[in-house]
Amino acid sequence: MSSPGGRRSVRTAADPPMAPEEALKHLKEGNMRFVKGEPQATRTNEGMRNALVDMGQAPHTAIVGCADSRAPLETIFDAMPGDVFVLRNAGNTCTHAEGSMVGSLEFCTGKLGARMILVMGHTKCGAVYGATHAYLEARKSDVVSVNSALEGLLLDLAPVAERALSDMGSSSDAESVAAHAVKVNVFHTIDFLLRYSESIRDKVRSGQVEIQGGLYHLDTGTVEFMGRSPRQTELLSSTHRGLPPSMTREGGRTSGYGPAARGMHGVRTAADSAVAADEALKMLQAGNERFAVGAPLAKNATAKMREALVSHGQAPHTAILGCADSRVPVDTVFDAMPGDLFVLRNAGNTCTHAEGSMVGSLEFCCGKLGSKLILVLGHTQCGAIAGATKTHLASKEGDASKNAGCALEGLLMGLSRVAKQAEKELGVGAETDKLIAHAVKVNVFTSIDFLLKYSEPLRQLVKSGNLEIQGGIYHLETGRVEFMGRSPHQAQLLASDSSLPPSLQALPIRTTTDGPMPPKEAMKLLKEGNDRFAVGAAIAGKISSDMRKALVKEGQAPHTAIIGCADSRAPLETVFDAMPGDIFVLRNAGNTCSHSEGQHGGQLGVLSWCLEHEDGDGAWAHCLRSYQGCNCDLFAVQGRQQTSGDQSLGCTPGGAQRCGQKGLC
DSSP states (O other): OBOGGGOBOOOOTTSOOOOHHHHHHHHHHHHHHHHHTOOSTTOOOHHHHHHHHHHOOOOSEEEEEEOOTTOOHHHHTTOOTTTEEEEEETTSOOSSSHHHHHHHHHHHHHTSOOOEEEEEEETTOHHHHHHHHHHHHHHHHOOOOOOSHHHHHHHHTHHHHHHHHHHHOTTSOHHHHHHHHHHHHHHHHHHHHHHHOHHHHHHHHHTSOEEEEEEEOTTTOOEEEEESOTTHHHHHTOOOOOOOHHHHTOOSOOSSSSOOOOOTTSSOOTTSOOOOHHHHHHHHHHHHHHHHTTOOOOOOOOHHHHHHHHHHOOOOSEEEEEEOOTTOOHHHHTTOOTTTEEEEEETTSOOSSSHHHHHHHHHHHHHTSOOOEEEEEEETTOHHHHHHHHHHHHHHTTOSOSSOSSHHHHHHHHHHHHHHHHHHHHOTTOOHHHHHHHHHHHHHHHHHHHHHHHOHHHHHHHHTTSOEEEEEEEOTTTOOEEEEESOTTHHHHTTOOOOSOGGGOOOOOOOGGGOOOOHHHHHHHHHHHHHHHHTTOOOTTOOOHHHHHHHHHHOOOOSEEEEEEOOTTOOHHHHTTOOTTSEEEEEETTSOOSSSSSGGGHHHHHHHHHHHOTTTTOOOOEEEEOOOGGGOSSOOOOSOOOOSSOGGGSOOTTHHHHHGGGOOO
């Protein structure tokens, strides 16, 4: 090791392996020279450099140290080139890219023949101190925020801070806990190496390799040699044969104070216990944080994981209704493994079309599969919402088509109600970009409200506390998801009595077996039917042969008689979304009784028959004069008071003009 004149030589592969105790002796002696200011490893020459090239390196020690610039490891140990094999990162840790650290040490102790590994921390370590303070703050607020890769590193050092706090006691001050965490972190890294490297574990077990810890004191320059990990014996007896987590392709967080995402088979299956809604939300938040900072943990599933998902079944912790946009791969946004999420997607994350498929799928996921969280996820710059907003604005100018020319136009027309609501909230004249951005949020809550209104199973799960339905916006610009919570209308919608989405609803028919219907109830049916017609969500028309036969066999019992105009633009059964047998319709030009009203009973006679037919007990129906308002080509009737049925249902002055397209005053 020394040349003539006291100059130190270099180690090469021509030198014999150095025993661990001898290597440790060299480290201690080198550090003493450094502390005294009497270094020997100060000069190299061309011959030494050529020797390292020609003969190869054979370092006596591999060191995992901190990247701190105040702790150059070769200098601290007064080491010559070729003496030590140095790995460094912030915090001398194996929490990130640990496959690189472990693989490098396996190379050094295997191929290069090093028999000593030293994991060395240092006092006042910024990474460990930062992780400790972040952990202590998180314990107070229960909020985990990761906005950079550095914060992701600190997050995964949280177990070190947690152990340090446990050792020191909850009454200890933050600085004391952080100082102790530096030592804890050294052994934490040693334990990781013993747990995840079969090669190193075998060499330590056989005595070929020694792993010890050290602490460099910045103020004195002295290295405190701390010896082996207290858990070495336990870890050497372990049968664990796994690779470092980042290399197993299993994914999921196994450390830090974010929730674990993996199941017992590496992916979530039905063999795992159900995840509460608040925990599922934390998983989504933690996964999105990893995605946003570019430090994902989820990997592709192995064959064994796929087999587990088949044999044990799926148990996703969250069902997500998201947009089909290719820039928003939902599983990727939440750094999720197969089995974690049950994902439904369409353009606009909406329930405006084929909503039965969406609602039924979510009922299956939350009922059969046991998911306790539904997240409706929109995203910024959504093309579907932008198109719907422009469709709405064009319709105000009279430039939009009244009918859908293709499925896409139908989708945009269906979503235009969202844009209309957004404009109402922002005010007429709002800038188009701002209107679109707000419409994205309105649409999220519109979809949530639809689920609550039209799904009895989902409502019951929410009422019982077994399901949460919340909204979110994925920001394309940052990768961050803005979690918006529940719909403001949830409490109101939980009182809904609807059990099916409109497209799946089928109205019954009325026959004489149904009995009379009170006027107020009949009016309620008319108003509900007209509301469906007005928003393009009609459900009448699904008529079976049995229904037609029943109307023939049992006879009709309309709940309402209507005098309407013969105008072809206003088929009254359509206006009130009524089934055959619901309404008794009389029509003429101008919905009037001014001509032939007395001939053979005329209109009045027919109405009298409708109200009093059958066994003389009447149908309890009422007569409704239906005017077309200002759209009627003949006249607009004002101030007519209804004379039969419920007096409170009559027309009032100006009523015909107010009723507009509904044809109901």
